[in-house]
Amino acid sequence: MGTQGTGRRRSTKKERSTAEDDALNLIAREAEARLAAKRAARAEAREIRMKELERQQKELSDDDERMSVGSRGSVRVEDRDYQEKGSRAASALTASTLTSLGGSSSRRGSGETALTVDAESSLREIKDALAEAEEKYRKAMVSNAQLDNEKNNLMYQVDTLKDSLMELEELLSESRREYQEKVKEYERQKQAHGVLQFQFSEVKETLKQSEELLNEIRQLRLKQDGFVTEISDLQETVEWKDKKIGALERQKEYTDAIRVERDELREEVVKLKDILKKHGIILGPDLNINGDVSEVEVNGTPGAEPASQDAARTQTEGSSMLEIRLRKLVDEREKMIEQVKKLKAQLDQKTQNNGTDSGCSPDGEMMENGTDPNIMDLQRDSSRQVNDLKFKLVKAEQEVTALEQNVTRLEGQVTRYKSAAENAETVEDELKAEKRKLQRELRSALDKVEELESNNSHLCKRLEKMKSSRGMAQTP
Template sequence: MTSTAANSGRRRITTKAYTAEDQALDQIAREAEAKLAAKRASRSEAREIRMKELEKQQRENEEKQDRLYELTNDLPKTTMRHANSRRGSDDSSEEGTREIKSQLNELEDKYKKAMVGSAQLHNEKQALVYEVDLLKDQLEEQEEEVIEYQRQFKDKCKELESKKRSYQDLDTECKTAKYQLEQRDKIIRENGMVIIISDEGVWSLVKASSPNGPLTAGIPTLDIVDSKLSHDVDSSLGENAAILEENKLLKEEVKKLTQNLEEERSKKNVDNHQMIEANGPEMQLYEIQREASKQIHEYKLKLQKAEQDIATLEGSVNRLDSQVRRYKSDAEDSEKLEDELKQEKRKLVRELREAQSQIEELRNHNSHLQKRLEKMKQSRNLVK
């Protein structure tokens, strides 16, 4: 029941943590989308300004062509006036027409050169705009990477804090257990007893042959306890909060047993005085041995029960750890897939933007060529 409640509490805690993390990620995604929308709006505005500038340049070129057309129309009129006034000067009129044609050809060559130069400048401008878009995309990717690194750093800091708290709790618990064992050994020494451990693992108390001898005959108790505690500390550093709760309950139970032991000691002292007066030291020794064996047996049963509970909790913790690892791997796979989809989306958006810019350039170039063709046809008709 305790492990089930602890597991349900842990699930609620992780659900809350995941919900907060999802909310933070959604907030970041919304901010990124808002930034991207603002950038798109600024780019569309820049594109409109560029189109207006191109239209303005085309209008200026058309006005220049119109002025050139008017100039070419005025020159034949003036030559016709001179021809009417000077009917006998045919050679001079032919020379005038040749000069006009040569000037017209020069102006057409200059106009072609100017158009080629403007086309080159426009192409260079498009290349620079494309480079700027690439740099903006790279900047967006780097911003997303920085946000991801910050999130990972926060997660690692939280894990470190939880590990520190777990280590402090286990250290305190280890010190408490050592203190209780020292108190138990002190009580046994004060009564002049030693612990005998049989081959079957049964503990019993006997009268010590020498007061300064070892406390146990067989495996040293403190070495067993120290090795057990060190092994438990090393193995439970990675356990969850449910095991800590179980250990706290066991700790409280040990405190209660210690209090009961103190009460039994006080009762035993009273009984010992009575037994000394009645039956002598042999009966006192027998009663002490019987009470100590009983308490050791009870402690042994409680220890076995605690070890079984700990093994059960360790199994549940291992199962939950495997589930967490599987969920983490699924989350990492989904994040990788999301990153790949984002990169593919950026690539497609970049290609779409390039295609749209090329279509706009081709349309402008086509309309410009059509206007030039019409102007050239009109000028040739007038010259003829």
């Protein structure tokens, strides 16, 4: 339940952070759109201002040209008017002077000439002053045009600086907002760092405890492994004994079955002998009543039996009594099979002899025809029994080989378990010796610790005595 609550809190925090991020992204996009619109409007205003400035400069240049042309014409007109006025004044003066003076021109001729000279000099001064004024006016107009251009340029620069200032203010506001966000993020990271440090300390303590527990668990596991090995060894010994008992029981059952089959074969041989006697077949001296065959005819050669006995002795020396009994039973079965084969051969010879006798006398032929089906049935029964005995013999041999393989395998397992037990005992002895060594080292270390503690206490007492003696010496 605690994990689900933390997961939900994390999911809500993530949703809040994503919502805040989306809102901030929308605000940033709107601000960028506004900035783009403002920049476009400013660019258009700049173009319009540039066009207006160019138009004003053209108009000013045209006005300057017109003013220069008009000033020149006005100066000329004023000069003409001034000259006409001067001539008129001169004429008026001359007329008035002439009328007033009444014929005194001779006396005042020098004065008139002086007045004309003064008037001309004043006219020249006025012309010079007028030319200077025109030049100053022209320069003032040019300077005014330049100042107007500079003013327009400065206004344009002021507008651009205002735009840049607004952009910088927006950047400053964005940077402040980012700074505040970074500060908040720093605080969150700081809190998370404190939480992680606390968790790290807790995890460190838990790791120490877990390491201690792991060491204890390892020791317990080592002890458990020792107990398990001992128990497994005991179980294996018990299982081996159980298997051995089962194998002995199976061997006993097998021997009992073989004995039963041997008795049945003996009974069948006795029945066959009785049937042969009824038919007039006389058994040879090499066949006994109990189904045993003479050793010379069974083995083929008289010298072969000592070799077989030696081989049997060498084989039976390393085997148990049960294997010896099994081999004896198998030998008896083989002898019974050979005896059946010999009886079958005698039956074949008898039938052949009866066939030859039937060619000489018709009575014998009638008798042979009468006894022939019984002999054929006997042959079939004997052949079937022989085949069954062969199959049982092969099966018994296979079982014997399987038992021998199991015996060898179990012996190998016993040897391996013995070697493992010996190795475990050696390891146990080594561990015990190491444990004793560690215990001795621990005792010696504890003794050293006690000695050091006693020395430390003795030194502390001496130090206290020295301090007390110094204090007593300093008091008087």
